[in-house]
Amino acid sequence: MTTQVPHLADWQRIASTEPCAALISQANARPVTFELSNIKLSGWQSGPESEAPIVCLHGWLDNANSFLALAAAMPSQSLIAIDFAGHGFSSHRSRDAHYYLFDYVADIVELFHQQSWSTLQIIGHSMGGMVATALAAAMPELVQKLVLLDSMGFVTTSAEDTATQLRKALSSRQGRLLKQKPTYQTLQQAAIARQSQSDFSLQDAMILAQRGCHDLSDNPPNVTWRADMRLRELSAQRITIEQAKALIGKLQCPVLALMAEDSIELMQQNLAIYQSNYRQLQLQYLAGGHHLHMTNAAAVAMSICKFLR
Numbered sequence: 617m618t619t620q621v622p623h624l625a626d627w628q629r630i631a632s633t634e635p636c637a638a639l640i641s642q643a644n645a646r647p648v649t650f651e652l653s654n655i656k657l658s659g660w661q662s663g664p665e666s667e668a669p670i671v672c673l674h675g676w677l678d679n680a681n682s683f684l685a686l687a688a689a690m691p692s693q694s695l696i697a698i699d700f701a702g703h704g705f706s707s708h709r710s711r712d713a714h715y716y717l718f719d720y721v722a723d724i725v726e727l728f729h730q731q732s733w734s735t736l737q738i739i740g741h742s743m744g745g746m747v748a749t750a751l752a753a754a755m756p757e758l759v760q761k762l763v764l765l766d767s768m769g770f771v772t773t774s775a776e777d778t779a780t781q782l783r784k785a786l787s788s789r790q791g792r793l794l795k796q797k798p799t800y801q802t803l804q805q806a807a808i809a810r811q812s813q814s815d816f817s818l819q820d821a822m823i824l825a826q827r828g829c830h831d832l833s834d835n836p837p838n839v840t841w842r843a844d845m846r847l848r849e850l851s852a853q854r855i856t857i858e859q860a861k862a863l864i865g866k867l868q869c870p871v872l873a874l875m876a877e878d879s880i881e882l883m884q885q886n887l888a889i890y891q892s893n894y895r896q897l898q899l900q901y902l903a904g905g906h907h908l909h910m911t912n913a914a915a916v917a918m919s920i921c922k923f924l925r
Contacts, residue, residue, distance in 0.1 A: 623647075623658065623705040630826045635819045636684060643687035648696065649705075652726050658705035659698040662687035666694030670737045670924070673724070673744030675767075675907075677843055679704030681827040682741065685820075686909045689917035693924075698727070700744075702844035704827050715847055717770075720747045721754070728758055737924055741765040741909060742883075753866040763920055764873040765909045769864065769886035773854040785852035792849055797840045803829055806839050815878070815905030823910070857889065864893040872898045872923040874916055878905045898923065 627647045630636045639645075643662035650657045659680045661669060672683040672695055680697035681704070687695050699706035700720055709715065724747065728736070737760050740748035745767025752759035773781045800806040804822070806829050811821035832838040855863075871894055875887065883906070891897065900919055904912040 626705070626827075626830070627660075630681075633826065635822055636681065636826050639684040639688045639823070643684060643691060643695075645684065645687060650698075650727055650730065652723060652730065655701050655709065655723065656707040657698050657701070657723065657727065659696060661694065661696045663691055663694040668733060668736055669694040669696040670739060671695075671724070672697040673738065673740040673747055674698075674700065674703070675742030675744055677703070677847060678741070678824060679827045681823050682907065682910055683739070684823060685913035686739075686917055686920075689913045690921060693921070695739075698724075699827075700747075702847050704842060708844040709846075714849065714852070715844070716851060716853055717743070717746060718750060721750045724748075724751055725755060725758070733758075735760040737761045737763070739763040739765065739920065740767055742767050742906065746770050749867065750863060752869055753863040756866070756868040759869050761924060762867070762869050762871045763923065764871060765916065766874070766876045766879050766883055766906050768873060768875070768883050769890035770855060770860040771851075771882070772857045772860050775856050781850070781854060782852050785850040788848075788850040792845055795845065797845060799832060800839045801837050803839055806841065814907060816907050816911050820907065820910045861890065861893045864890055865895070867895060870896040870898070870923075872900070872919070874908065874919055875899065875901050876904045876906055876908045877901050880906045 624647065631640045645660045645662040648659050648661050670693060674680060674682045674697065680699050683695065683697040687697070701723060702708050702715055735758060738748040740763070745764040748762055752762050798809065800809065803825055807818060807821040807825040810825060811818050814821070828841055828843060829839050830842050832840055875883065891899070902908055902912055902915050902919065909916045
């Protein structure tokens with residue numbers, strides 16, 4: 617873990633501004649950064665110092681702040697929430713690279729070895745749950761227990777649709793070159809735009825926006841998202857349902873899946889497809905939508921603590 621923290625001024629501003637300030641104080645969260653071989657990952661650690669923290673992996677286009685409410689509800693637990701590459705305060709991948717699910721897995725494996733962590737407990741939301749599932753399947757010695765937050769299975773493409781998927785991906789790359797990031801006059805406007813695409817309150821959207829946005833200029837005021845534009849490209853590489861089932865079948869650790877009662881369609885479909893492939897699955901439904909760990913943090917924290925004990 618490095619001693620100098622990038623974006624420290626941004627973190628200090630977040631830590632003194634609501635709605636994040638109260639959650640950061642309750643969780644005793646402080647910034648961390650990790651210098652890997654090809655990328656710098658940023659995040660925060662909450663609770664007491666621990667040699668074996670619980671690692672939290674966020675969903676697509678979210679950031680580490682999506683776990684702040686959960687950390688505030690679990691103050692006695694040591695959590696480390698990471699911004700994936702291209703998200704939040706973490707570095708973007710090199711100009712010749714793209715964002716593939718298994719590359720996120722490789723980043724987390726390198727982080728595990730760098731920090732000399734042995735077996736850890738992982739909490740993954742949505743895409744973060746898919747990353748954690750792939751990690752635990754490929755390297756079961758690294759994962760003691762796995763918590764999935766409205767996350768089940770993987771995003772797949774059938775073998776016969778491989779060429780179609782590749783064509784769509786190539787088209788999306790070309791389309792991205794013609795686009796620019798949206799800009800907003802205020803952070804609240806950015807949060808309103810984020811809220812319109814999700815299932816939570818404006819306050820929850822502000823929690824993500826405070827870490828996920830940066831100022832382009834002060835005069836005139838101009839705000840945009842930090843996230844790499846390439847994150848919105850369609851992936852040229854997806855596994856098939858058969859490969860996904862095989863991966864899940866390799867899980868050796870106990871798995872707790874906390875599914876939202878108002879889950880998104882993809883997770884409802886995946887639950888029907890993959891539930892029987894988990895060897896040790898505890899399935900529980902909790903009130904809320906896809907971001908239930910933000911909107912129903914107390915209930916999620918209670919279920920997680922019971923499972924981890």
